[in-house]
Amino acid sequence: TAEILRIVVAVLRPPLASVARLPKSELPRRTRYDTPQFWLCGTSAGSARIAGELGIRYAHHHHLARQRGDDAGVGDAYRDAFRPGPEAEPYFAIACYGSIADSHDQAAEDDVHNG
Numbered sequence: 001t002a003e004i005l006r007i008v009v010a011v012l013r014p015p016l017a018s019v020a021r022l023p024k025s026e027l028p029r030r031t032r033y034d035t036p037q038f039w040l041c042g043t044s045a046g047s048a049r050i051a052g053e054l055g056i057r058y059a060h061h062h063h064l065a066r067q068r069g070d071d072a073g074v075g076d077a078y079r080d081a082f083r084p085g086p087e088a089e090p091y092f093a094i095a096c097y098g099s100i101a102d103s104h105d106q107a108a109e110d111d112v113h114n115g
Contacts, residue, residue, distance in 0.1 A: 002050045009038055009054050009086065038086050041095070045077035048092075052078045055085020063097035 038056035040047060043065040051058035058078050062071055075092055082090040101107040 002053075005040065005050060005054060009056060045074050048074045048078035049081040052081030052090065053083060055083050055087050057087060057091040057093070059093040059095055061095045063095065 038054070039059055040051035040054070040056055041059045041061055042048060042051070043061050048058050048060065060071065060074050065071065078092055079090050099107040099110040101110055
């Protein structure tokens, strides 16, 4: 649920407040690899909206969506809901599935059997 994701993001954020009182010379040197990237992988505008509200990256898994063609507003839902969090800017990806074969007919057959 969205509340569980909020808790996970809050727990795993870097503890900046606890080191703020240290002299700068004692602070660990930070790199862009110190903080994990949070991704929410989903199949709907609802999951995209949750990712946006949490300020995390979103990957839309079109091939897993229950209703095909329900994808049109997913990117808009994510961008409209986005509030800076672990990510300062929205970061959206699309995961797709397909088949490659020697012919169109073979690819279509493989897609039916494997998808």
